[in-house]
Every structure is written in structure tokens, then in C-alpha cells.
Amino acid sequence: xxxxxxxxxxxxxxxxxxxxxxxxxxxxxxxxxxxxxxxxxxxxxxxxxxxxxxxxxxxxxxxxxxxxxxxxxxxxxxxxxxxxxxxxxxxxxxxxxxxxxxxxxxxxxxxxxxxxxxxxxxxxxxxxxxxxxxxxxxxxxxxxxxxxxxxxxxxxxxxxxxxxxxxxxxxxxxxxxxxxxxxxxxxxxxxxxxxxxxxxxxxxxxxxxxxxxxxxxxxxxxxxxxxxxxxxxxxxxxxxxxxxxxxxxxxxxxxxxxxxxxxxxxxxxxxxxxxxxxxxxxxxxxxxxxxxxxxxx
Amino acid sequence: xxxxxxxxxxxxxxxxxxxxxxxxxxxxxxxxxxxxxxxxxxxxxxxxxxxxxxxxxxxxxxxxxxxxxxxxxxxxxxxxxxxxxxxxxxxxxxxxxxxxxxxxxxxxxxxxxxxxxxxxxxxxxxxxxxxxxxxxxxxxxxxxxxxxxxxxxxxxxxxxxxxxxxxxxxxxxxxxxxxxxxxxxxxxxxxxxxxxxxxxxxxxxxxxxxxxxxxxxxxxxxxxxxxxxxxxxxxxxxxxxxxxxxxxxxxxxxxxxxxxxxxxxxxxxxxx
Amino acid sequence: xxxxxxxxxxxxxxxxxxxxxxxxxxxxxxxxxxxxxxxxxxxxxxxxxxxxxxxxxxxxxxxxxxxxxxxxxxxxxxxxxxxxxxxxxxxxxxxxxxxxxxxxxxxxxxxxxxxxxxxxxxxxxxxxxxxxxxxxxxxxxxxxxxxxxxxxxxxxxxxxxxxxxxxxxxxxxxxxxxxxxxxxxxxxxxxxxxxxxxxxxxxxxxxxxxxxxxxxxxxxxxxxxxxxxxxxxxxxxxxxxxxxxxxxxxxxxxxxxxxxxxxxxxxxxxxxxxxxxxxxxxxxxxxxxxxxxxxxxxxxxxxxxxxxxxxxxxxxxxxxxxxxxxxxxxxxxxxxxxxxxxxxxxxxxxxxxxxxxxxxxxxxxxxxxxxxxxxxxxxxxxxxxxxxxxxxxxxxxxxxxxxxxxxxxxxxxx
Numbered sequence: 011x012x013x014x015x016x017x018x019x020x021x022x023x024x025x026x027x028x029x030x031x032x033x034x035x036x037x038x039x040x041x042x043x044x045x046x047x048x049x050x051x052x053x054x055x056x057x058x059x060x061x062x063x064x065x066x067x068x069x070x071x072x073x074x075x076x077x078x079x080x081x082x083x084x085x086x087x088x089x090x091x092x093x094x095x096x097x098x099x100x101x102x103x104x105x106x107x108x109x110x111x112x113x114x115x116x117x118x119x120x121x122x123x124x125x126x127x128x129x130x131x132x133x134x135x136x137x138x139x140x141x142x143x144x145x146x147x148x149x150x151x152x153x154x155x156x157x158x159x160x161x162x163x164x165x166x167x168x169x170x171x172x173x174x175x176x177x178x179x180x181x182x183x184x185x186x187x188x189x190x191x192x193x194x195x196x197x198x199x200x201x202x203x204x205x206x207x208x209x210x211x212x213x214x215x216x217x218x219x220x221x222x223x224x225x226x227x228x229x230x231x232x233x234x235x236x237x238x239x240x241x242x243x244x245x246x247x248x249x250x251x252x253x254x255x256x257x258x259x260x261x262x263x264x265x266x267x268x269x270x271x272x273x274x275x276x277x278x279x280x281x282x283x284x285x286x287x288x289x290x291x292x293x294x295x296x297x298x299x300x301x302x303x304x305x306x307x
Numbered sequence: 308x309x310x311x312x313x314x315x316x317x318x319x320x321x322x323x324x325x326x327x328x329x330x331x332x333x334x335x336x337x338x339x340x341x342x343x344x345x346x347x348x349x350x351x352x353x354x355x356x357x358x359x360x361x362x363x364x365x366x367x368x369x370x371x372x373x374x375x376x377x378x379x380x381x382x383x384x385x386x387x388x389x390x391x392x393x394x395x396x397x398x399x400x401x402x403x404x405x406x407x408x409x410x411x412x413x414x415x416x417x418x419x420x421x422x423x424x425x426x427x428x429x430x431x432x433x434x435x436x437x438x439x440x441x442x443x444x445x446x447x448x449x450x451x452x453x454x455x456x457x458x459x460x461x462x463x464x465x466x467x468x469x470x471x472x473x474x475x476x477x478x479x480x481x482x483x484x485x486x487x488x489x490x491x492x493x494x495x496x497x498x499x500x501x502x503x504x505x506x507x508x509x510x511x512x513x514x515x516x517x518x519x520x521x522x523x524x525x526x527x528x529x530x531x532x533x534x535x536x537x538x539x540x541x542x543x544x545x546x547x548x549x550x551x552x553x554x555x556x557x558x559x560x561x562x563x564x565x566x567x568x569x570x571x572x573x574x575x576x577x578x579x
Numbered sequence: 580x581x582x583x584x585x586x587x588x589x590x591x592x593x594x595x596x597x598x599x600x601x602x603x604x605x606x607x608x609x610x611x612x613x614x615x616x617x618x619x620x621x622x623x624x625x626x627x628x629x630x631x632x633x634x635x636x637x638x639x640x641x642x643x644x645x646x647x648x649x650x651x652x653x654x655x656x657x658x659x660x661x662x663x664x665x666x667x668x669x670x671x672x673x674x675x676x677x678x679x680x681x682x683x684x685x686x687x688x689x690x691x692x693x694x695x696x697x698x699x700x701x702x703x704x705x706x707x708x709x710x711x712x713x714x715x716x717x718x719x720x721x722x723x724x725x726x727x728x729x730x731x732x733x734x735x736x737x738x739x740x741x742x743x744x745x746x747x748x749x750x751x752x753x754x755x756x757x758x759x760x761x762x763x764x765x766x767x768x769x770x771x772x773x774x775x776x777x778x779x780x781x782x783x784x785x786x787x788x789x790x791x792x793x794x795x796x797x798x799x800x801x802x803x804x805x806x807x808x809x810x811x812x813x814x815x816x817x818x819x820x821x822x823x824x825x826x827x828x829x830x831x832x833x834x835x836x837x838x839x840x841x842x843x844x845x846x847x848x849x850x851x852x853x854x855x856x857x858x859x860x861x862x863x864x865x866x867x868x869x870x871x872x873x874x875x876x877x878x879x880x881x882x883x884x885x886x887x888x889x890x891x892x893x894x895x896x897x898x899x900x901x902x903x904x905x906x907x908x909x910x911x912x913x914x915x916x917x918x919x920x921x922x923x924x925x926x927x928x929x930x931x932x933x934x935x936x937x938x939x940x941x942x943x944x945x946x947x948x949x950x951x952x953x954x955x956x957x958x959x960x961x962x963x964x965x966x967x968x969x970x971x972x973x974x975x976x977x978x979x980x981x982x983x984x985x986x987x988x989x990x991x992x993x
Contacts, residue, residue, distance in 0.1 A: 018480035019400035023408070026393035026449060033446035034415050037423035037430060044426065049650075050672045056652070057672070072988065100320070103313060117563045118321040121328070124555050126509040128527035129548035132534070133331045136541055140819040142343035144330060163814040165966065178324065239419045242511055246531070252639075257963070263421050271643035273956060273989070274668060276425050276650060283422040291417055343818060429651055437654040516647065519654060520604075520634055532609075532637050541818070 038287075045280035065281035074257060075282060078265035079289075081253070084169065085244075085261060086237025089176035093184050093233060094226065101188030102214045106200065116189060119182035127179070131246035134175050138162060162247065165258030172244045172259050179243075180236070184229050191225040192218065231297040238290050239263055262286050331552065334545035342541050358546035362533075365543075367522045371529040372550065375508055378443045378525055382507040383500050385448035390499060391492060394457025395484050399470055409458070412451045420512060428516050438519035447507050453499050460495035461488060497565040505555060526551045602630040603883050606656040608641040611870060613907040614711070617900050618890055629883060638662070648875070649674035655875035657884040661708055663869040664958065666699055667950035670707040676874040676881060679706040683885055691893065696912045698775075698947030700871055708871035709892045712901065712909030714835030715942035716867050717856040718742075719842070721755070721830040722930060724853075728752040735831070735857045739768065739800050742860040746809040746831075755830040756811035759820050761801035763833050765965055768797035771863040778949045780957035780986075787986050789961055790979040798968055798975045805969045821846050833859060835867030836938045840908030843928040851927060856934045864945050870909070895919075910938060953989060960985050 045065050049058040069075050100119070104112050122130065137144045138161040146158045161171045195218070203213045241263040244253050252268065253260025260268075266286065270279035334342050337352040362368040396402075397409055427446070428437075436442040465488050473487050489496075511527045518524055524532070530547045533540060603626075605615055612635040622631050634656065636644055642665045648654040649672065661669050669675055678685035685706045689697050696710035718735055725735070725745070729752070734745040746757030758764070769779065771793070776783055788794070804810050811829050813820040823829040825847040832838065838846075842854060859865060872888045874881055891897060898916035901909040911917060917939050925931040951957070964978040 014480055015400075015474075016402070019396040019402040019405075021480075022392045022396035022400075022484065026389040026454065027408070029389065029445055029449035030412070030415070030451065032430065032449075033423075033427065034449050034451060035411065037426035038415075038418050040426035040429065041422050068988075073985070100317075103317065107310075107313065108317075113564070115317065115321060117559065119324055120563070121556070121559060122324060124505045124509075124559060125328075126511075126527050126548075126551050126555075128509075128511050128530055129331070129551050130327070132530065132544050132548050133327050133334075136334060136342060136545065137327065137330060139343060140813075140817075142347065142818070142822060144347045147346060157812070160812065160814070160819070163817060165970065178327070182324070235417065239421070241421065246534075252959070263419060267421060267424070270425055271646050272639075274646050274650065274952075279425065280422075283419060286419055287417070287422060290419065294417060343822060425647070425650075428647055428654075432651050432654055515640065515644075519656075520632065531640065532635060534637055539818075 041280040041283060044277055045284055046277070048275075048277045050274070061277070065278045066285070068278055069282045069285060074260075075262070075265060077257060078253075078260050078262045081169065081257070081259060082238055082240065082261040082263075085173055085176065085240055085259070086234055088170070088173040089180070090230070090233040090237050093177055093181045094230060097181055097184035097188055097229075098219070098222070098226070099214065101185045101192060102218050103210075104185070105189055105192040106210065106213070112189075116182070116186060119185050121182065122179045123183045125179070127242040128246055130175065130179060131243050134171070135162060135247055138171060163254070165254055168244075168248060168254040168259040172240075172247060175243050175247065176237070176240065180233065184233070187225060187229045187232075188222065191222055195221050227297055227300060231294055234293055234297070235290055238286065238293070241267070328552070328556075331545055331549050334542060335549040336546075338542045339540055342545070354542055355546060358540075358543040361540050361543035362547050365533060365540075366524075366529050368529070368547070370522045371524050371526050374440065374523055375525040375551075378440055378447070379504050379507040381440075381444040382447035383504045385444065386450050386453050386503045387496055387500055389448055390450055390453030391457045391489060391496065392484065393454045394459075395461055395488055397454065397458040398461035398465070399467070399483075399488070412454050416451045416455065424512065424516055427513075431517050437517055438523060440523060442517045443510070443513055443525070444507070446513070447503070447510070450499075450503060453503065456499055457492065457495060460492055464495070465491045494565065497562070501558065501562055501565060504558070508551075508555065601880070602632040603658070603880055603887060604656040605631065605633040605658040605660075605887070606641065606645065607633055607635050607660040608638040608662070609635055610906045611635075611660050611909075613904050614891065614897075614901045614909065617904065618887070618894075618897055621890065621894075621897070622887065625886075626883070631887070645669070652877055655877045657874065657878040657880045658887055659873050659875060660711075661871045661873050663699060663866075663871065663950070664955050666708065666871060667954045668952040669873065670700070670702055670705070670950065671952035674876055675707040676876050676878070677705045677707065678709065678874070678885075679704060682882075685709060688893070691914060692912050693914060693917075693942045693945075695866075695942070695945040695947040696869055699869070699950055702949070708873035709888055710912035711870050711872055711892045711898075712837075713869045713912045713942055714837060714867035715910065715938045715945065716833065716835040716838065716865065717934075717937065717941065718859055719832045719834055719838055719854055719856050721827055721850075721853055722855040724753050724755050724827060724830045725749060732855065732857050736860055736862075739764070739860045743800070743804055743807065743809060746804070747807055749830055750809060753830070755827055756823070757804065757809040757829075758831050758833075759811050759813040759815050759823060759829045761804045761810050761969060762962060762965060763815065764804055765797040765801040765961075767833055767859055767863050767865045768800055769793055769961075770865040771861065773864075773946050773948060775947045776949060777946065778951060780954060780961070781949075781951040783949045785951070785990070787983050787990070789957065789982045789986065790976075794961070794979055795975060798965060798979065801965060802968055802975070825850070833865070833867075836910040836935070837908040838867075839926065839928060839934065840905065844905045852930050854929050855932055856929055856937065858937075858941075864941060866942075866945055869912070910942070953986065956989055957982075957986055 046060060046062060047058040048061045048065065104116060108115055138146070140146060140158050140160045140162070145161070150158070159167055161167045199217055200213050203217050208216065240261045244259045244261055245264055248254040248259055253264045257265065262282065263286070266279045266282040269282060270276045333348055333351055335358060336355040337348050338354045338357060341348055341352060341354065397405065431437050431442045470483055470487060473483055478487065509527060510525065511531070514525050514528045518528065521529070521532070526547070530544060530551065533544055533547070607615060612633055615631065615633040619631055641660070642662065645659055646668070649669070688709070692710055693713055696713045700706055700708040700710065720735060725732070728749045730745045730748055734741050743757070749755055749757060773779070778788065780787070780789055782788055811823055813823055813829065820829070824832060824842065827850070839856070843851065872891060874884045874888065878884050892913060895913065895916045898911035898913045899919055899921065901907050902911050902916070903921070922935040922939060923933060924935070926934050960982045964973070964982045967973040968975055968978050
């Protein structure tokens with residue numbers, strides 16, 4: 011083979027790889043090295059001391075770390091599951107019945123997805139303000155409340171609020187994924203089912219759902235990965251970006267950020283980020299296995 | 308009857324999705340006191356000018372807007388070029404180290420962005436790039452997702468036979484890419500461009516860590532600066548949020564088909 | 580370490596290239612940016628060739644960004660503002676210039692500042708920062724509401740028990756809540772009875788103090804306020820809290836001197852003349868916040884940085900201007916500034932009280948406490964445990980033991 015052709019792929023890749031290695035691949039590896047050291051941030055990293063896996067042991071026995079993991083999982087499920095329960099029938103309806111309006115309806119649901127999470131979170135913070143927020147005023151007009159719910163500060167309420175914001179932002183994305191997948195199903199399948207007397211519900215249940223199975227697993231995996239990395243919404247919504255009183259809505263991403271930048275423990279923060287990565291990779295791998303089996307069946 | 312009900316539910320859902328945007332725009336035209344009153348304002352007020360005055364007084368606001376545009380524009384332009392080149396190499400060529408490199412790229416998509424926060428800062432620092440806009444757009448351009456998307460699209464949409472035929476005709480490697488493959492990739496390029504632009508425009512964490520001077524803050528970070536413990540000017544914050552959102556709304560109105568087509572590419576791959 | 584060498588080389592290169600028009604950078608949190616704006620004209624006069632550039636960040640983001648910059652050893656400003664609760668952390672390492680040493684010799688300035696403020700930045704002979712403003716305070720209360728309920732000011736100040744008693748009476752007659760959140764009570768009680776050299780959460784030798792009788796009493800009183808329904812369950816400094824102060828739903832609020840200015844300017848502008856400030860119950864002394872300026876060891880412009888800090892903290896007219904600035908209300912740490920006639924003037928918002936004199940005396944008698952690098956964490960842990968006690972009925976002894984255990988774990992870290 012000629013040499014130009016052999017060299018070409020490397021030349022095409024070189025600029026990307028250069029940036030990717032410097033800014034994409036090196037920092038996580040550096041973090042892996044950092045996770046084996048302890049140092050005092052105020053003295054700079056010249057004071058680093060090798061401690062082996064000590065930081066991992068510390069993270070795994072840290073009650074706040076486990077609490078943040080619990081919160082993260084809770085939020086990933088509470089925000090994620092309803093997204094799919096809503097998005098699936100919605101996508102089916104849009105696909106089958108919305109006709110020419112489909113694009114604009116889909117667009118309306120998709121809009122929150124492209125909006126800056128900082129802007130979104132600030133807006134929700136005003137809407138859910140206890141005394142004068144639009145939501146509590148509307149609630150008060152509908153039912154008699156003994157005490158207005160303090161969405162932004164009550165440890166029991168901040169988590170559902172964060173879940174709601176995440177749901178609102180990402181439901182349209184899932185609708186889009188499902189509509190896209192539905193478009194690849196031959197319409198004749200639905201028509202045949204209709205001829206057999208199947209109504210909308212049964213077409214959805216017995217034709218669309220089984221065929222959507224791989225997409226559902228894919229979309230759910232994406233929700234899971236995104237959910238496990240959740241940071242900006244709870245960071246902006248809670249006072250001081252601490253995830254609420256006692257870290258009630260602190261996700262693992264927030265907690266590791268705080269461990270580094272607030273507590274100054276960069277080694278443990280690096281260890282936590284690797285633990286989080288292993289959890290995400292493990293769960294994604296599990297979902298992938300499930301998805302493969304679904305394909306074979 | 309059921310049709311009417313279904314449309315009702317549908318439009319109700321749309322209203323709920325759009326309601327926060329409505330309040331964001333309405334609140335942008337009221338001052339702090341008016342936002343938190345009984346009942347809240349539902350229609351536009353006349354406070355926009357004052358809110359903008361607060362923004363421009365407390366922040367180098369228009370420079371923040373300019374910085375957002377500049378960073379997002381640079382990221383997008385560079386990402387399109389680099390990702391399509393790399394994606395092309397992965398899709399069309401066979402070379403030593405291909406599998407491992409591609410696996411590395413895919414694996415890096417699963418890394419939580421916060422993993423790179425502290426070491427990423429140290430890298431920027433070693434390069435002397437702290438507070439330089441290129442510390443935002445150069446890393447942003449090295450999008451693993453972009454490479455993944457372009458490789459996928461080129462594999463499916465650009466027939467190998469086309470490339471081979473051109474090669475036999477004596478076409479050079481660069482022209483194969485630039486004149487034969489790239490023109491076929493327009494849908495994927497516009498989708499990737501929009502996705503990268505939106506992601507860069509909305510980025511909060513990276514500037515939080517590396518930017519030092521207020522004139523160089525992109526919008527989201529500048530807005531966060533105003534969220535003080537005491538004395539938060541909510542009206543001005545809503546005006547700023549609206550300004551951070553409106554360009555994306557416009558972009559979306561004009562390019563929603565392409566943006567959503569980008570998602571088709573993503574979704575399509577996992578099924579194929 | 581070769582990585583470090585690279586950094587040093589890059590920095591040295593950058594320093595050589597950019598020496599000429601390099602500005603002096605100052606990193607602050609709101610609203611200290613106001614103080615930098617005030618000093619700018621004077622600075623321009625003195626150093627027309629060195630522009631002053633300031634960087635303001637959200638309060639939490641500022642301290643996090645400074646932590647990162649210190650950890651990396653660069654990306655630091657020439658002058659950084661440090662809030663008192665972060666002072667212990669920033670002082671712990673060698674990241675800040677020791678101002679006790681030559682050429683600064685800040686020790687000779689000691690007597691020019693309020694004693695307790697200066698002492699907070701001084702630790703085993705090192706001085707890491709210079710105080711600029713302090714937060715002596717008292718119990719702000721709605722005089723009109725308490726008089727309507729027939730409660731004299733003395734009832735607020737005698738003891739915590741009489742304060743809570745006054746709250747019960749107030750609620751029964753006017754329906755107003757005594758305070759926003761019991762955490763306010765806890766924050767003052769844990770500071771009661773401390774002497775020079777004591778620490779709030781940690782002793783000078785690093786012993787954890789969060790399960791001492793001081794904390795038990797603070798938690799017990801806070802719980803009593805909650806059980807009696809005297810608090811409005813509002814998070815201080817939230818929008819709701821703001822509204823409650825404006826409408827009189829919350830009738831007393833302990834806070835630093837700066838609260839008076841904020842109340843008048845925008846928290847509760849329509850309530851002028853209805854507020855007063857009383858001594859804290861049981862003769863407690865407490866301070867709410869305080870700001871310092873420090874020079875990072877990595878600053879390349881230490882001489883000018885020191886000159887700027889001296890301007891900001893020692894220039895009487897600037898200290899007074901910062902106190903009078905509506906968005907800042909920074910109570911001067913400089914004693915010379917406290918002799919100004921402005922201090923003896925009646926405060927119209929507080930119904931003509933000469934409150935500034937009272938704050939000045941309160942500041943002078945404040946004990947000099949030692950700070951610890953884990954202070955911010957300890958405060959958070961204690962607040963979280965208090966919430967468990969108040970909201971879930973957790974046992975106080977168990978809560979404080981849990982707080983102790985969490986801190987013990989953290990103390991073993993760097």
C-alpha cells in the first residue's frame with residue numbers, strides 16, 4: 011500500500027488526539043494518581059504524601075459519601091422513571107395521531123433540554139419560593155395549607171423539587187428518542203394490528219413497546235448515566251450550593267466537588283470521582299448486557 | 308371525544324413545559340419587589356430597563372455575552388473540523404491502534420466531567436492558560452461524542468465504494484475527505500454543530516474552575532455571581548437568564564429539525 | 580517534582596513577558612467589590628501606571644476558587660479577601676504570606692485594630708491577614724410589636740428563658756413569630772462565656788468541643804423555641820426570611836451591625852423607626868462575620884499588594900466610607916475610624932438609638948477566639964445535626980455525639 015494512505019489516518023486524527031489526550035484523557039489519569047496522595051491544599055501540592063488506597067477506604071466509610079450516593083440514586087430514579095413513563099405514551103401518540111403538528115409539539119417538549127441549567131434553576135428558585143412563589147400561591151388558592159411548603163430549604167422537599175426540575179428538562183429528550191425510534195417501525199405493522207381490531211392502547215402495548223425495547227434500554231441507560239452525574243440543578247437550587255440542609259439533596263458529584271473545593275481534600279475527591287466512574291461504568295455495562303440479551307430474544 | 312381529551316392532555320403538557328419560560332420572560336421585566344408579591348405578575352411590566360441597568364452596573368454584562376458567543380462559536384467551529392476529521396479516519400481507514408484508540412474515545416464519554424475538574428485545572432495552569440478563553444474552547448472542541456457521531460454517520464452515509472472509486476481516480480487523501488466525504492455529512496455536521504454550540508453556551512463548571520476575571524466570564528457564571536447570600540436582585544437575574552436563553556430559543560426555532568435530526572443519529576446507532 | 584518545574588518556568592516566562600503593564604488583582608466576594616470601587620480613585624492617584632483589577636465571585640464560589648488556586652499554587656490574585664469562617668483553613672498551610680515578617684511587620688499595627696479581630700488572624704507568631712470589617716451585633720427587634728404586646732426590652736435581654744417567655748407572650752397577643760429559625764439561638768449560645776484563647780468548635784490544642792455543655796445548652800434552648808412554636812421555620816437570608824422581616828411576621832432577628840443597613844436599604848425599607856437593637860440575652864457576646872485581606876505567597880507584586888491592604892484597612896476615611904456605603908455597611912475594624920462623630924449620631928432607622936456606640940463597645944469586649952481549619956465544616960455538621968433534632972426529634976446527646984464522630988474522621992485528614 012502506498013505510504014500516503016497509511017499515514018493519512020494518523021494525520022487526520024492527530025489534531026483531535028492531541029487535544030483529547032491533553033484535556034480528555036490525561037486529567038482523569040492524573041486524578042487516579044492524585045487519589046493515592048494526601049496533601050494540604052493551602053500549602054500547595056508540594057506537600058503531597060503517598061497514602062496508597064487510604065483515600066478510597068476513607069470515602070467508602072464516610073457516612074456523607076453514602077448519603078450522597080443514596081440521594082443520587084433516589085434522584086436518578088425519581089427523575090428518570092417518570093420521564094420514561096410519560097415519554098413513551100407521549101411519543102406514541104405524537105407519532106400516530108399528531109399529524110402535521112407533531113414537529114412543533116415535540117419542539118415544545120424538547121425546549122427545556124437546550125436551556126442553560128443555571129437559567130432553569132434560577133427560574134425555578136423564584137417559582138418555588140415559599141412565601142411569594144407562584145407555585146405556593148397557586149397551591150394556596152386551591153387548597154387550605156396550614157403551613158406553606160418550604161420547597162427550597164425543607165430537607166424533605168428539596169429532593170422532589172430537584173427531581174421535578176430534572177424531569178422537566180429531560181422528558182422532551184426522551185420523547186424525541188422514542189419518536190425517532192418509532193419512525194423506523196414500518197407503519198404497516200400498526201395498520202395490520204388496527205385491521206385485527208386493536209385499538210390505540212393495544213397497538214401501543216403489543217406492537218410499539220416490544221419493538222421499542224432496545225431503545226428503552228438505551229434511553230434508560232442514558233438517563234441513568236446523566237442522573238448519576240447530576241450536579242448543576244441541585245448546586246444552584248440549594249442555598250450555598252451544598253445540596254440543602256445536611257446535604258439532603260447533595261448528589262455524589264456535588265459531594266465530591268465539595269470534598270475538593272470546600273474541604274480541601276483533593277485526594278479523597280479524586281478517589282470518589284473514580285468510585286463514581288466505576289459505578290457508572292458497571293451499571294452501563296449491566297444495561298448493555300441486558301440489552302444484548304433483549305436483542306437475542 | 309377521546310381525541311379531544313388526548314389533545315387536551317397534550318396541550319396541557321405543552322403549557323406546563325413552556326410555563327417556566329413565560330415566567331422567566333415576565334419576571335425579567337419586573338423588579339425584585341414586584342416578583343415576590345401577591346399575586347405574582349403574570350404579564351410584562353416596565354422594569355426591563357432597570358434590570359438591565361443593574362446587570363450592566365454590577366457586571367461587565369455585554370462583555371460576558373460577547374465572551375459566551377466567542378467561546379461557543381470557536382468551540383463549534385473547531386469541533387466540527389476536528390471531529391469530522393477524526394470520525395472520518397475511524398470510519399474509512401484501517402490502521403494500527405484503531406480499535407484501542409476508538410475504545411479510549413468511547414470510554415472517555417462515560418467519565419464524569421467532575422473527574423477532570425481539579426487535574427484539568429492543573430493542566431491549564433501548567434500551560435499558563437488560566438483565565439484565557441482558549442482554556443474553554445480548546446478542550447471543548449475535543450468532543451469524544453462528536454467523533455463518535457461523525458464516525459457513525461460516515462460509516463452509514465458515505466459509501467466506501469465512493470471513496471475507493473475516487474481514490475482509484477487519483478484523488479489525494481485530503482481531497483477524499485474534504486471534497487468527497489464531507490459534503491455528504493451536512494446533516495450530521497449541522498446537528499453536531501448545534502449540540503456543541505448549545506453545550507458550550509450553557510457550560511457552567513469549566514469556567515467556574517478556570518476563569519479568573521469577570522470580563523471573561525461567560526453568561527451562566529456571570530449570573531451566578533449575582534446570586535449573593537444577601538441582596539439577590541431576582542429581577543435582574545431573570546433578565547440575565549432570559550438573555551442567556553433567547554439566542555437558544557431563536558436557534559431552536561430556525562434549526563429544530565436539524566437539532567432533533569442529530570438525536571436521530573444518536574438513537575439510530577444504538578439500534579443498528 | 581518536574582511538573583512543578585514546568586509550572587515555575589511557564590510562570591517565570593509569563594512574568595518576564597508581561598511585567599510592564601501588569602495590573603494589581605484583587606479577589607473579593609460581594610459586596611466587598613464596593614470597597615474596591617471606593618479605593619480605586621485614590622489608588623489611581625498614587626499609581627497611575629498600575630491599574631487595579633478586581634474579581635468578584637459568589638461568596639461560596641470565591642472561597643472555593645481560592646482553595647483551588649492555593650492547592651495549585653498559582654492562578655492567585657495579589658490580594659484576596661477572606662471571610663472569618665474560612666480564615667482557619669487558609670491560615671493552616673503556607674499559602675499566605677506571613678505579614679508578621681519583614682518587610683511588613685504587621686505586628687506593630689496590632690493596637691490599631693479591634694483586638695479580637697486582629698487576634699483571629701494571628702497564630703503562633705504568624706499573621707496571615709489584616710481585618711477590614713467586623714460584625715459586632717445584637718438582637719434586632721420590632722419595637723412596635725413588642726410594645727403592643729406589653730413586653731419591655733429588658734425581657735428580651737435578661738436571659739434566654741425570659742427571651743423565650745417574651746416570645747410566647749408576643750405570639751399570643753400579636754401572632755408574630757419570635758424569630759426566623761432556632762439556629763439563631765444556637766449560634767449565639769455556643770459563643771456565650773468564651774474567653775481569650777478559647778475556640779468555638781475546637782480548642783487551641785485541636786480538641787473537639789461540639790459535645791460540651793455549651794452545645795448541649797444551645798441545642799436544648801433551640802429545641803425549646805421550636806417546641807413552643809416560636810420560630811417561623813424560615814431559613815435565614817432566604818427570600819422568605821426577607822419577606823417575613825418586611826411584613827413583621829418575624830419580630831426579632833439577631834445579627835451583626837451590618838444588618839441595620841441592609842434592613843433599611845432593601846430588606847424592610849418601609850419599617851424605619853420601628854426597629855431597635857437590644858443586648859443579646861444573658862449578656863452573650865457574638866459576632867456575625869468579618870472580612871480580612873491577605874497576600875497569597877505566590878503573588879508577584881507583594882509590595883503593591885501590601886500598600887493596597889494598608890490603604891483599605893488603615894485609611895480612616897476609606898474605612899468610614901465603607902461603613903456608610905449602603906450596599907456594604909462594613910463596620911470598621913480600624914479603631915481610629917470608630918472615633919468619628921458618625922458613631923455617636925442617632926440611627927433614625929432604629930428609632931434614634933445610638934446603636935453604633937453600643938456595637939463599638941460590644942466589639943471591644945469580644946474575646947479573641949482561635950480559629951481552626953475545620954471551622955466551616957464544623958459549623959455545617961452542627962447545623963445539620965440541629966436540623967435532625969428539630970425536624971426529626973433526634974436525641975440531643977446522640978446528635979452531638981454523631982457530630983463529634985464526623986469531625987473526628989475529618990480531623991485525621993490533611
